[in-house]
Amino acid sequence: MTLSGLEGHSSGALPAGVERLDLSAVDALGLDIGGTKIAGARVSPDGEVLAQASRPTTPDNPEGILDALAEIFHELGGKETLSAVGVAVAAFLNAERDSIFFSPNIAWQNFPLKAAVTERLGVPVVLENDANAAGWGEFRFGAARDVTSMLMLTIGTGVGGALVDDRRLLVGGFGMAAELGHIIIEPGGRLCGCGSYGCLEQYASGTALMRDAKERLGDDSLTQAALTELLVQRNPDALGALEGVARAIGRGITSLVAVTDPQRIVIGGGVASAGELLLAPIRESFRETYGAGNKRPIADIAVATMGNSAGVVGAADLARARVASEA
Ligand SMILES: [Zn+2]
Numbered sequence: 001m002t003l004s005g006l007e008g009h010s011s012g013a014l015p016a017g018v019e020r021l022d023l024s025a026v027d028a029l030g031l032d033i034g035g036t037k038i039a040g041a042r043v044s045p046d047g048e049v050l051a052q053a054s055r056p057t058t059p060d061n062p063e064g065i066l067d068a069l070a071e072i073f074h075e076l077g078g079k080e081t082l083s084a085v086g087v088a089v090a091a092f093l094n095a096e097r098d099s100i101f102f103s104p105n106i107a108w109q110n111f112p113l114k115a116a117v118t119e120r121l122g123v124p125v126v127l128e129n130d131a132n133a134a135g136w137g138e139f140r141f142g143a144a145r146d147v148t149s150m151l152m153l154t155i156g157t158g159v160g161g162a163l164v165d166d167r168r169l170l171v172g173g174f175g176m177a178a179e180l181g182h183i184i185i186e187p188g189g190r191l192c193g194c195g196s197y198g199c200l201e202q203y204a205s206g207t208a209l210m211r212d213a214k215e216r217l218g219d220d221s222l223t224q225a226a227l228t229e230l231l232v233q234r235n236p237d238a239l240g241a242l243e244g245v246a247r248a249i250g251r252g253i254t255s256l257v258a259v260t261d262p263q264r265i266v267i268g269g270g271v272a273s274a275g276e277l278l279l280a281p282i283r284e285s286f287r288e289t290y291g292a293g294n295k296r297p298i299a300d301i302a303v304a305t306m307g308n309s310a311g312v313v314g315a316a317d318l319a320r321a322r323v324a325s326e327a
Contacts, residue, residue, distance in 0.1 A: 028084040029076055030316030031069055032130060033057060035090065035105040038065065040072035041309060042082065043316035047141030049309055051076050059106050070120045084323040085125045086315030087117055088133035095175035097127045124323045128169075130311055132178060134304075135162020136169055137314030138266050142306040147263040151256055152304070153180055153249065155269035158193075159201040163260055169318075181205070185251050203248035206271050213241035224270075231274060242274060243281045250285025257290065257299060268304030275303060 027050060032039040034057060042051040053075045055068035073085065091103035098114035118125045128136070135152040139162075144150035148167050154160035161180025163170040170177045181201035182194050189198030202208060206224075214222045216237035217230075230238035253265055271278060283301055290298065306313060 131160030
């Protein structure tokens with residue numbers, strides 16, 4: 001099946017490598033607006049971070065966020081040396097990628113962010129959802145750089161997702177595709193922040209891991225650092241909590257693979273730092289729930305390699321590619 005991709009919205013398929021021909025020597029700026037911090041990076045066409053800067057996010061002062069974006073832009077080179085800017089933001093964006101419907105962290109509603117940032121910076125700007133931008137970073141330069149289709153799950157406070165099919169980022173008809181944390185894996189299960197019951201995010205996030213570990217250990221004051229230490233020591237309750245999360249991820253992956261058939265599944269986010277402790281039970285759960293696994297090729301599962309820079313690098317690369325395709 002072919003999934004419609006964002007690059008297709010504006011100018012048809014962008015063959016791999018075209019952006020290098022058009023903007024081969026051009027550095028781009030990637031900006032990632034998170035709940036507490038705005039990260040910025042000057043990124044080479046090869047995905048290398050050349051310089052970084054950041055500012056605190058001011059959730060109640062959207063104008064302050066625009067000021068911070070402009071400050072980072074000037075600090076990292078400005079108009080003279082940066083000809084494309086990619087902005088990743090934790091928000092629902094429209095399919096045209098010029099406006100924000102809603103952001104859980106920032107007081108932006110139906111806000112034309114692309115025009116606002118373009119006006120401030122005076123260079124072409126592209127917008128992308130933060131999980132999609134991170135997924136694109138891993139696809140282009142990280143754990144999925146050698147495949148053409150990828151599914152990424154970012155296991156953090158919640159569960160973020162990104163899908164790439166045939167080298168295109170899936171955006172969806174309304175712009176909100178790949179909200180993979182909200183597929184339902186336990187009908188009638190735990191209430192999710194989105195209003196549904198039994199979403200993957202309620203069982204497979206860092207939040208779910210902490211909740212389960214506190215329950216098993218009978219320790220309400222357990223910190224992330226203490227849990228990490230217990231995992232290193234192979235504490236059975238801590239391992240049990242991690243395995244529960246891993247098995248939920250595995251079940252979620254089974255449903256997602258049935259729809260998207262990726263070559264690689266990338267697991268990112270803070271919880272992914274557990275490495276094989278997390279991946280082994282994910283693989284086991286995936287194999288158990290996935291039918292006909294021995295009669296057909298099956299996606300391999302890998303840990304993300306780019307860490308926190310995936311979002312800014314992905315945003316910068318998308319900016320370069322889309323500006324090239326629109327030129
Ligand atoms: Zn949900």
